[in-house]
Amino acid sequence: QKFWNMSIDDFKHRGRRKMLVDLLRSKGIEDEKVLEAINIVPRHLFLDSAFAEYAYRDEAFPIAAGQTISHPFTVAFQTQLLDIQPNDKVLEIGTGSGFQTAVLVAIGAEVYTIERQKDLFDFSKIILKNINLEPRYQTYGDGYKGLPSFAPFDKIIVTAGAPDIPKDLLSQLNIGGIMVIPVGQQSQQMLVIIRLSEEQFEKYEFGNFKFVPMLESRDK
Numbered sequence: 001q002k003f004w005n006m007s008i009d010d011f012k013h014r015g016r017r018k019m020l021v022d023l024l025r026s027k028g029i030e031d032e033k034v035l036e037a038i039n040i041v042p043r044h045l046f047l048d049s050a051f052a053e054y055a056y057r058d059e060a061f062p063i064a065a066g067q068t069i070s071h072p073f074t075v076a077f078q079t080q081l082l083d084i085q086p087n088d089k090v091l092e093i094g095t096g097s098g099f100q101t102a103v104l105v106a107i108g109a110e111v112y113t114i115e116r117q118k119d120l121f122d123f124s125k126i127i128l129k130n131i132n133l134e135p136r137y138q139t140y141g142d143g144y145k146g147l148p149s150f151a152p153f154d155k156i157i158v159t160a161g162a163p164d165i166p167k168d169l170l171s172q173l174n175i176g177g178i179m180v181i182p183v184g185q186q187s188q189q190m191l192v193i194i195r196l197s198e199e200q201f202e203k204y205e206f207g208n209f210k211f212v213p214m215l216e217s218r219d220k
């Protein structure tokens with residue numbers, strides 16, 4: 001272990017991370033791949049240093065541009081619902097801090113991620129490179145449109161509250177693919193959508209959550 005590495009992620013952080021993993025397990029997360037990824041990704045580096053001390057509590061915190069880094073439980077829960085298989089091609093809408101992105105990369109997914117706030121796009125790009133958990137493709141733009149040139153995706157995850165299920169995203173899901181998306185205005189219902197065929201989709205509900213809103217593109 002190199003010294004500079006120790007200084008950015010020391011035994012104190014690792015100890016706290018281990019306790020967070022135990023907490024998530026007690027809250028019902030049981031996918032060991034997900035728990036192992038949470039155990040690896042240094043969440044304190046994704047937060048403003050003012051909050052770094054609290055990084056391993058199961059809490060959401062403000063990040064740049066009035067957005068928030070999701071609760072670790074929410075990240076673990078959404079990731080578990082995605083049922084990631086090695087080399088799954090995953091589209092993520094709402095890179096934010098990049099923490100969820102890092103968890104997906106740590107599990108072995110090939111991640112394509114979109115963020116509409118330039119500050120967050122810039123920040124997350126740097127941190128993901130620094131910790132060597134870079135997604136396959138990272139862009140600044142409107143997640144409602146998805147990434148048609150890279151479609152179809154095995155999995156799609158939306159990390160902002162969507163008023164409805166965006167049609168463009170449904171069309172970019174592989175047959176047999178899974179989309180995890182929180183849908184609603186004030187609070188959101190966590191939905192899992194499975195694409196059965198070209199025309200057929202199945203929908204399951206997984207409880208209430210509270211996300212920052214998925215915003216329409218600026219050029220509309």
Ligand code: SAH
Binds near residue numbers: 069093095115213217
């Ligand atoms: N997983 C992230 C969540 C950040 S909050 C984390 O834990 O840090 C949700 C993010 O979605 C915000 O960064 C917000 O800017 C982004 N977002 C909202 N609407 C969007 C859209 N239409 N396209 C892309 N990103 C969007």
